Amino acid sequence: MAIAQLDRFTYSYPGAASPALRNVSTRIDPGLTVVAGPSGSGKSTLLRVFNGLVPHFHGGRVSGVATVAGLDVLATPTRVLARNAGFVFQDPELQMVYATVDREVAFGLENAAIPQREIAARVSEALHEVGIEHLAGRAVRTLSGGERQRVALASALAVRPRLVVLDEPTSQLDPDGAELLLAAARRATADGRAVIVSEHRLSRLMPGADSLLVVDRGCVTEADPAAWRPVAAMPAPRLRPPGDEAWSVSGAAVGFDGVPVLEDADLAGRAGEVIALAGPNGGGKTTLLRLIAGLAAPMSGRVTRPSGRIAYLPQNPVALLHRQSVRAEVQFTIDRAGGQEGERPERILGMLGLAELADRYPRDLSSGERQRAAIAAVLPGTPQLVLLDEPTRGMDLASRSALIALVSDLRDRGAAVVIATHDEDLQAALADRVVDVAGGRVTERAPHEVPA
Numbered sequence: 001m002a003i004a005q006l007d008r009f010t011y012s013y014p015g016a017a018s019p020a021l022r023n024v025s026t027r028i029d030p031g032l033t034v035v036a037g038p039s040g041s042g043k044s045t046l047l048r049v050f051n052g053l054v055p056h057f058h059g060g061r062v063s064g065v066a067t068v069a070g071l072d073v074l075a076t077p078t079r080v081l082a083r084n085a086g087f088v089f090q091d092p093e094l095q096m097v098y099a100t101v102d103r104e105v106a107f108g109l110e111n112a113a114i115p116q117r118e119i120a121a122r123v124s125e126a127l128h129e130v131g132i133e134h135l136a137g138r139a140v141r142t143l144s145g146g147e148r149q150r151v152a153l154a155s156a157l158a159v160r161p162r163l164v165v166l167d168e169p170t171s172q173l174d175p176d177g178a179e180l181l182l183a184a185a186r187r188a189t190a191d192g193r194a195v196i197v198s199e200h201r202l203s204r205l206m207p208g209a210d211s212l213l214v215v216d217r218g219c220v221t222e223a224d225p226a227a228w229r230p231v232a233a234m235p236a237p238r239l240r241p242p243g244d245e246a247w248s249v250s251g252a253a254v255g256f257d258g259v260p261v262l263e264d265a266d267l268a269g270r271a272g273e274v275i276a277l278a279g280p281n282g283g284g285k286t287t288l289l290r291l292i293a294g295l296a297a298p299m300s301g302r303v304t305r306p307s308g309r310i311a312y313l314p315q316n317p318v319a320l321l322h323r324q325s326v327r328a329e330v331q332f333t334i335d336r337a338g339g340q341e342g343e344r345p346e347r348i349l350g351m352l353g354l355a356e357l358a359d360r361y362p363r364d365l366s367s368g369e370r371q372r373a374a375i376a377a378v379l380p381g382t383p384q385l386v387l388l389d390e391p392t393r394g395m396d397l398a399s400r401s402a403l404i405a406l407v408s409d410l411r412d413r414g415a416a417v418v419i420a421t422h423d424e425d426l427q428a429a430l431a432d433r434v435v436d437v438a439g440g441r442v443t444e445r446a447p448h449e450v451p452a
Helices: 043-049 053-057 101-111 116-129 145-158 175-188 285-293 326-337 345-351 367-378 397-412 424-430
Strands: 004-012 021-028 031-036 061-068 085-088 163-167 194-198 211-216 219-223 245-256 259-270 274-278 300-304 310-313 385-389 416-420 433-438 441-445
Touching: 004 043, 021 043, 021 219, 031 043, 043 053, 043 163, 043 194, 043 211, 085 145, 101 116, 101 145, 116 145, 145 163, 145 175, 163 175, 175 194, 245 285, 259 285, 259 416, 259 441, 274 285, 274 424, 285 310, 285 385, 285 416, 310 367, 326 345, 326 367, 345 367, 345 397, 367 397, 385 397, 397 416, 397 424, 416 424
Parallel strands: 031 194, 031 211, 085 163, 163 194, 274 416, 274 433, 310 385, 385 416
Antiparallel strands: 004 021, 004 061, 211 219, 245 259, 245 300, 433 441
């Protein structure tokens, strides 16, 4: 029996000229269902039907039928649907409520009126299921993006819903974290539950998938998971060798509240060089980027930077997007940076495939589109140092290829680039050097060498 079902379901956001979902008829049976498709195709909208955010929260026009666990989505309050459909959003940092991990995982249980004597056991069980027992008691603000994703999954699993929905769950996870999360998702199907995972990185998912839904311009079609084949991004050829040293970190320690995350860090980069920071979630990649950028002060040691503009992309792109349109975000950076004479937003918007979205409000875009909008907003104006934290988060293959072309252009014009990423295709395409950041240490390795 289907756990969720859509029958001739059509949905349009308020004020939209065309539907986000078009006449969708599909069923979700127990097991693992993978949802694939390009950025902006309607994947997240489809997923939000299952917990009632579409249409109850977003509003808009709707027709057709949607059911979850036998409940009519259109007639059932979201607080009731939440007990049957656990949800992990693309931006887990936006769904965190409490200051500590334990309280966050307990939040859904408290809302579901689970007896207090059961909550502690369920929290412990959920943390164990996703492999983050060691985060118990930690302050949420000190977690990496990948760690927050796993906390969000633990929160969803703790309620024991019949349907678990994961929107881009591995986008910020290291390989071990991704395997743990996906293993937890597969275990959730063992007792007859259904798990839906929307992803752009499908290599780990497809071998265990029971069904595949492909979303394109709001239309949903079924496909055979066994027929899926991976496509790798192409390396970016270099036009000229790297130049002189542009930045350095010497004997530096940096951390939170007087507790070091990294110690004795020594690293330097040259103009026209791309360095990729790899390593586990919580290992210190973001902290190192913030140190290089000047956003985190060293507890000891020394940091040098180039005299020109520094472009910094944080893990959460929403933090950058405050203006009324994507074009306005880019124009603001151009004006502040005093870039090349005659530089216009259309150039970088075109390179990133955002020309048709130039007049859209950035926060109304899909996660992958917001990511590209944030990149477009930070990279104009000829930056001398480019620092990107998980830049391919939520990106499909075409968007990743566009990013590679843009970064290689900046590199060939002399920018020093540092990218924190778990995306091995991005490392292979761009990195001159790969640096592992783990256990409080910074260790260099060759680009294609597997870490010990």
